[in-house]
Amino acid sequence: MMDDAAVPDDDAFVSSTTDAYAAPTDAYAPPGSDAGGTDAWAPDAFSPGEDFAVSPTETRNTGASGEIDVPVTITDQRSFMVVATSENASRLSVLSVTDPSGDTVLRWEDWYSGDHSYTSAIYAERTATTINWPVHGDDPALVPGTYVVRLGSYRVDGITSRPDVNVDVTTITNRDTDLSSGVLRVVVVWADGMADDAALVTATEAAVDHWNDVWSMAGLSVEVRYVESTIDPDLPYPAAMTGDLLDTASSFVTPGEIAVIVGETINSDTSQYGVAGRIPGPVIRSPISAIVIGWLANAGGDGVFSANDIQLYGEVLAHEVGHFVGLFHPVENAFDRWDSLSDTPECRNAFNCEAMLGTNLMFPYSICDADGCVSTTILTNDQRGVMHRYTGTR
Numbered sequence: 001m002m003d004d005a006a007v008p009d010d011d012a013f014v015s016s017t018t019d020a021y022a023a024p025t026d027a028y029a030p031p032g033s034d035a036g037g038t039d040a041w042a043p044d045a046f047s048p049g050e051d052f053a054v055s056p057t058e059t060r061n062t063g064a065s066g067e068i069d070v071p072v073t074i075t076d077q078r079s080f081m082v083v084a085t086s087e088n089a090s091r092l093s094v095l096s097v098t099d100p101s102g103d104t105v106l107r108w109e110d111w112y113s114g115d116h117s118y119t120s121a122i123y124a125e126r127t128a129t130t131i132n133w134p135v136h137g138d139d140p141a142l143v144p145g146t147y148v149v150r151l152g153s154y155r156v157d158g159i160t161s162r163p164d165v166n167v168d169v170t171t172i173t174n175r176d177t178d179l180s181s182g183v184l185r186v187v188v189v190w191a192d193g194m195a196d197d198a199a200l201v202t203a204t205e206a207a208v209d210h211w212n213d214v215w216s217m218a219g220l221s222v223e224v225r226y227v228e229s230t231i232d233p234d235l236p237y238p239a240a241m242t243g244d245l246l247d248t249a250s251s252f253v254t255p256g257e258i259a260v261i262v263g264e265t266i267n268s269d270t271s272q273y274g275v276a277g278r279i280p281g282p283v284i285r286s287p288i289s290a291i292v293i294g295w296l297a298n299a300g301g302d303g304v305f306s307a308n309d310i311q312l313y314g315e316v317l318a319h320e321v322g323h324f325v326g327l328f329h330p331v332e333n334a335f336d337r338w339d340s341l342s343d344t345p346e347c348r349n350a351f352n353c354e355a356m357l358g359t360n361l362m363f364p365y366s367i368c369d370a371d372g373c374v375s376t377t378i379l380t381n382d383q384r385g386v387m388h389r390y391t392g393t394r
């Protein structure tokens, strides 16, 4: 068992949070506190399908060590995900993943303080955490046997161990072995009144079509259904303290779906396009299970969607959900932190990064001039490898 000394230091925590989630194209926030409704199980909800399995949720206590080991038994599955949630005074993170032979295949120490991002799971920033395994095409494929995911519970500082925390643990597995084509299921949750705006609905459907075009180049498609909610259209930024709202928003998904909330603004900011709170995010309801999109920013701030705006809107959706299925920016805004993929170059200044990566879907900001924004449609082989290993992709 690890002790408190094994917990991440404050600098790494802050820098990772800032780099991974604060980029210009990334501002998305969680919906209003009066969100929700009980009609989450819409009649047209997708059925999970036989390749996709969700365990019963089990409550565990982290005990004196502040840690628990979650076993995940694999027979012939391709990917698994563990989702853990606690209450407001706790923060959870993943400490390690051990394979059936006892080898540790993920250690938080290997990634926490470095300048390459691998998974948000290792940062104890929220009341919930999730790990998707494998992460990369370079990670060993699953083998039969029992994997062990070690989780830790911390105080709200994300650093100090907090023992005796009850944690609800759910395991999801996916048996689909096709790593070249796949489908992701998405629920667009309209914030209050948005579904009544015919121009917004039309623009969103057109943006979803463009999203599908972009992702199709990576062998992926999205199936989208739409639900209405009473969520406040001034969406909040995804954070520990807005977890209740994300939880409510994700009550509209059935297991295997991802919630995308479309509201007017994020934190009342008309320039925030969208934010995916975690990389990756869960495919079941939880306090970290929603992406927020502010439509006004996507419409260019004038409230009217031009063809260029719809292109940008579709690429924002593709980008934010790209985060949710596990993709980091190939380089962060400050050009001093990178993803951990080998085929995305490590550029170090705006000029070089825009030249080498400016058309990559996961570039951290929009490159725009009076004629519009550079279209970002490129996904590398390694980026595709992450997307096809996401447990929600089948």
Ligand SMILES: [Zn+2]
Residues within 6 Å of the ligand: 023, 025, 026, 319, 323, 329, 362, 363, 364
């Ligand atoms: Zn981003």
